[in-house]
Amino acid sequence: MSKYLKLFPKFLSALAVLHDVLATMLAWWLAFSLRFNFQIPQDFFDSILKNGYWVIPLQVIVFFYFGLYKGLWRFASLPDLKRIIKAAIASVLLMLVIRVMLLPPGVIPRSVYLLDPILLIMLMGGSRFVYRAWKDHDLYAMHASMGEPVLVLGAGDVAINLLNELARSTEWRVVGLLDNEKYLHRRELKGVRVLGSIDDLARHAHAANVRHVIVAFANTQNTLKRHAIELAKNLNLNILTVPTLDDLMSGKVKVSQIRKVDIEDLLGRDPVQLDEQGLHDLMTGQVVMVTGAGGSIGSELCRQIRAFQPRVLVCYDVSEYALYTLEQELTNLQIKTRMVYVVGDVKNAIRIKALLNKYRPAIVFHAAAYKHVPMMENDNVSEALNNNVVGTYTVAIACQEAKVKRFVLVSTDKAVNPTNVMGASKRLAEMVCQGLQNMANNETTYAIVRFGNVLGSSGSVIPKFKQQIASGGPVTVTHPEITRYFMSIPEACQLVMQAGLMGKKGEIFVLDMGESVKIADLAKEMIRLSGFQENDIDIQYTGLRPGEKLYEELLADDERTTATPHPKLKVAIARAVEPIWVQSMLSWVSQAHALDEHEIKEQLKLWVEEYTIDYQNRVATEKIAILSQQSHSVH
Numbered sequence: 001m002s003k004y005l006k007l008f009p010k011f012l013s014a015l016a017v018l019h020d021v022l023a024t025m026l027a028w029w030l031a032f033s034l035r036f037n038f039q040i041p042q043d044f045f046d047s048i049l050k051n052g053y054w055v056i057p058l059q060v061i062v063f064f065y066f067g068l069y070k071g072l073w074r075f076a077s078l079p080d081l082k083r084i085i086k087a088a089i090a091s092v093l094l095m096l097v098i099r100v101m102l103l104p105p106g107v108i109p110r111s112v113y114l115l116d117p118i119l120l121i122m123l124m125g126g127s128r129f130v131y132r133a134w135k136d137h138d139l140y141a142m143h144a145s146m147g148e149p150v151l152v153l154g155a156g157d158v159a160i161n162l163l164n165e166l167a168r169s170t171e172w173r174v175v176g177l178l179d180n181e182k183y184l185h186r187r188e189l190k191g192v193r194v195l196g197s198i199d200d201l202a203r204h205a206h207a208a209n210v211r212h213v214i215v216a217f218a219n220t221q222n223t224l225k226r227h228a229i230e231l232a233k234n235l236n237l238n239i240l241t242v243p244t245l246d247d248l249m250s251g252k253v254k255v256s257q258i259r260k261v262d263i264e265d266l267l268g269r270d271p272v273q274l275d276e277q278g279l280h281d282l283m284t285g286q287v288v289m290v291t292g293a294g295g296s297i298g299s300e301l302c303r304q305i306r307a308f309q310p311r312v313l314v315c316y317d318v319s320e321y322a323l324y325t326l327e328q329e330l331t332n333l334q335i336k337t338r339m340v341y342v343v344g345d346v347k348n349a350i351r352i353k354a355l356l357n358k359y360r361p362a363i364v365f366h367a368a369a370y371k372h373v374p375m376m377e378n379d380n381v382s383e384a385l386n387n388n389v390v391g392t393y394t395v396a397i398a399c400q401e402a403k404v405k406r407f408v409l410v411s412t413d414k415a416v417n418p419t420n421v422m423g424a425s426k427r428l429a430e431m432v433c434q435g436l437q438n439m440a441n442n443e444t445t446y447a448i449v450r451f452g453n454v455l456g457s458s459g460s461v462i463p464k465f466k467q468q469i470a471s472g473g474p475v476t477v478t479h480p481e482i483t484r485y486f487m488s489i490p491e492a493c494q495l496v497m498q499a500g501l502m503g504k505k506g507e508i509f510v511l512d513m514g515e516s517v518k519i520a521d522l523a524k525e526m527i528r529l530s531g532f533q534e535n536d537i538d539i540q541y542t543g544l545r546p547g548e549k550l551y552e553e554l555l556a557d558d559e560r561t562t563a564t565p566h567p568k569l570k571v572a573i574a575r576a577v578e579p580i581w582v583q584s585m586l587s588w589v590s591q592a593h594a595l596d597e598h599e600i601k602e603q604l605k606l607w608v609e610e611y612t613i614d615y616q617n618r619v620a621t622e623k624i625a626i627l628s629q630q631s632h633s634v635h
Contacts, residue, residue, distance in 0.1 A: 013069050020063055020124055024056050027119035031112040047106030054104065059091040059120070066090070068124075084125045088117035147173035149208055150240075151201070153228040154216040155179035155194050162216050162242055163190040175208045180224070198224075201231050215241040233528065260529070278501050279308050282363065282406075289314040289361040291346055291395060292368030294322020297410055300493045301365050302326065306335055314340045314359050317368070346391035349398065356402040363406040363500060364399050366392060369426065373414065376422040377546035381600050382593040388425035389589050393432045393582070400436060400444045407444055408500035409433050411508070413452045413485065417610045419549050424604050424611040428585065430508060434574070435582035437506030447503025449496045450572070451511040452485030465523055469530045474538035475523045482550050483516040499569055508572040 032040050032048050040048070063069070066087040068080075092113055099108065147170055152159050155177045166172050167190065176195040179185075184194045195204050201213070213232045217225040225241075232239045240260060288305050292298040293315035299322075302315055317323045323341045330339055340359065344351045346368045356364075369388050370376055376384035392409060399407045411430050414423035433446040453461075461484075468475045492511070499509035520539065527537045544550070585607050592600050605611050 016069055017060070017063075019127065020068070021056065021060055023123040023127070024059050024120065025052070027116055027123055028052055028055060030119050031115035032109070034115055035109050035111050044107065044109070047108060050106040051104060051108060054098070055095060058094060058098070059087075062087050062091040062094065080128060081121075081125050084128075085121055088120040088124075091120075092117045147171050148212055149173050149175045149210050150212045150214055151175060151195075151205060151208065151210050152177050152192075152214045152216050153179075153198055153201070153232070154224075155181065155184050155189055156216075156218055158218050158242055159216040160189055162214065163192055172212075172214075175210065176204060178204065198228050198231065201228075201237075202235055205235060205237060210237070212238045212240060215239060239529075279497055282501050283308040283310045285309070285311050286362040287312040287314065287359050289316060289355075289359065289364045291316045291364070291366050292410075293317045293341075294319045294326055295367060296489055297493060297496075298365075298367040299326050300489045301367060301496065302330070304490065304493050304497065305365075306330070306337055310337050312338045312340060312359060312361075314342060314355065314361060316342045316344055316346075316355070318343065318345050346395050347387065349394050352395055352398045353401070356398055356404065360402065361404055363408070364395065364404055365408045365410065365496065365500065366395050367410040368395075369410070369429070371412070371422060373420045373422045373548055374545040376425070377420055378597065381421050381597045382595075384421050384425045385428070385589050385592055385600075385604075388422070389428045389432065390586065392429040393436075393586060396433055396436050396444075396446065400439070400442055403443050405443075405445065406500055406503065407433070407446050408496060408503065409446070409448045410496060411448050411450045413450055414549075415450060417612070418608065419612055420546070421601065421604070424608045427608050427611070428589075430574075431577045431585070432582055434506045434508075434577040435579045438577070439579045445503055446506045447500050448506070448508040449499045449511065450508055451487065451492050451495070453487075461519060461522070462526070465526050466530075469527060469532070469537060472537070474540045475527065476540050476542050477520050477523055478542055478544050478548060479550060480520050480541055482519045482544070482548075484519060485516050487511070495569060502569065508574055510570045510572050512569070 029048060032044060036044065066083050068083055068087060095108075096113060098104070150172050152162060152174055156179070159177060159179075163174060166174055174192050177184075177189060177192055178196060178198045178201060179194055180197045180199075182197075185196055187194050204210070205213070213228075215225055215228050215232070217228070229239055283305060288310040290298050290301050290305070290313070293302050294317035298315075298317065302313060305313055315323060315326060317326075320343050323343060327339070327341050342355060344355070346352065346366075368391060370380070370384050396407055396409075409429060412423065412426050414420065415427035415430055416423070418424040418427055430448050430450075433448055436442065436444075437446045465475055495509075495511050503509070523539055524534050527534055527539075588603070588607065592603070595603070601613055605613075
């Protein structure tokens with residue numbers, strides 16, 4: 001059986017060739033017939049036969065040359081029609097050349113040279129598109145009465161691609177489109193009518209007895225997407241959406257593999273406009289190194305850097321497993337960049353120097369750090385300082401000695417007016433880079449990028465909430481008033497690269513984080529999106545964790561910003577740092593491990609002036625017990 005299945009495509013190709021041979025013969029005869037009003041004189045009838053012996057084989061050879069038999073009639077489209085037109089014109093030109101050079105017998109009227117290609121295009125192209133139309137209609141008729149009725153919100157390119165995919169689906173039946181573009185109203189796209197605007201969703205959903213909607217907007221329409229999701233959510237409709245552009249481009253999924261709306265869809269922001277040419281000039285053909293390459297930010301940086309085709313990408317991380325996971329992912333992709341995976345600690349100066357001397361990177365992205373606030377606050381204070389401060393200095397000074405052109409530090413908004421050791425350690429890391437920038441004979445440009453929480457990163461609140469909801473609750477929130485800024489990991493990494501390109505003299509770049517989000521509201525939204533009512537899952541307030549702030553800030557009290565050419569990047573004007581200060585601070589950090597943790601925190605205030613041990617957190621935590629009891633009584 002398998003033997004015959006393998007022969008089936010060849011059989012179809014043979015049928016297509018036979019069809020075109022017959023079409024060529026018919027077009028040849030019709031061209032003469034139309035020339036003589038279907039009353040062909042005997043002399044010209046003989047010419048049809050004499051010249052047909054070489055014209056028809058010639059045209060069939062040309063058809064093969066232009067690849068007319070590589071595609072399937074079932075999916076005939078505009079590129080197929082273009083190939084037919086090119087083949088028809090080329091065959092007529094060859095006929096003229098042969099006619100002039102070889103003078104074959106018989107006379108061919110000049111009008112035949114014009115009529116024959118037109119007839120060929122009509123017969124060959126028309127039959128293909130008639131066949132496709134018949135198959136599409138057959139499939140549509142088969143599925144028209146099947147599947148769950150659904151409204152598609154959006155009528156742009158994303159929606160059209162979705163309609164193409166769903167035309168062959170038995171699961172869904174699209175009953176209409178809704179879009180705010182008025183010129184589209186009452187028109188049809190792929191046989192589906194645009195019923196009206198998105199604000200009319202309630203009326204059309206009721207009229208069509210629809211329980212599901214699919215949100216199909218482009219990445220540039222996040223505001224409209226959020227509005228559509230909010231309307232559908234208020235109507236208690238089941239909301240689905242198409243895969244992200246990144247997933248589609250990676251080939252992981254198709255448009256038709258729709259999914260439930262996630263919290264990331266509501267928090268999504270407009271795409272970042274990158275200086276593509278500048279980043280290509282910076283990285284294409286160069287050696288690039290990423291520390292902390294196995295982490296959430298580091299691994300995404302590696303993915304995005306590959307798109308600019310560096311000659312070598314060095315991925316450095318202390319976690320063997322994290323590097324292995326990254327290697328397994330990137331090995332399956334067809335890329336020209338040479339990937340190097342190196343296990344090592346950023347505090348190991350000998351290892352770092354040897355690596356830089358061996359590969360000579362042009363730019364280093366330093367994403368390696370301890371970032372978990374509560375864990376660094378108690379029992380790990382000296383290690384947080386050692387890793388985040390000494391580790392940054394070790395890599396940064398080694399880059400200077402190796403004459404690396406650019407060093408980019410991935411920082412955090414927790415470095416602003418820090419109330420925790422992690423934030424204070426990252427502020428010291430920033431100051432290390434500022435001080436090194438001011439060293440004499442320095443040829444390395446340092447840039448610092450400061451941003452808030454990223455969606456879906458390891459240790460972030462959203463994966464935690466998802467797990468708690470899946471387990472039936474409760475969902476734990478530290479404080480009812482706590483807020484955070486959010487952006488996606490890809491957006492954060494794009495802006496890190498952009499800031500690295502723009503950095504000139506140790507600037508601190510602050511990312512536009514948009515509006516802050518109340519975490520309690522985020523938890524309620526995720527509960528609703530998971531198909532539950534707000535009262536179905538308990539929300540418990542557990543109290544602020546050690547070192548945790550109610551509100552994150554992007555600028556310290558003594559900082560201000562200046563604009564940059566990029567709308568989502570600003571430069572924080574911070575106080576100057578001298579190289580001698582850096583050396584004194586590092587000397588203190590190297591001895592801090594011998595001190596009591598409370599003493600380390602007290603002395604830390606001397607080095608980070610804006611650092612405060614937030615004793616108010618303890619008072620706020622004590623009040624949480626009362627709020628938590630009230631929450632339980634409501635549920």
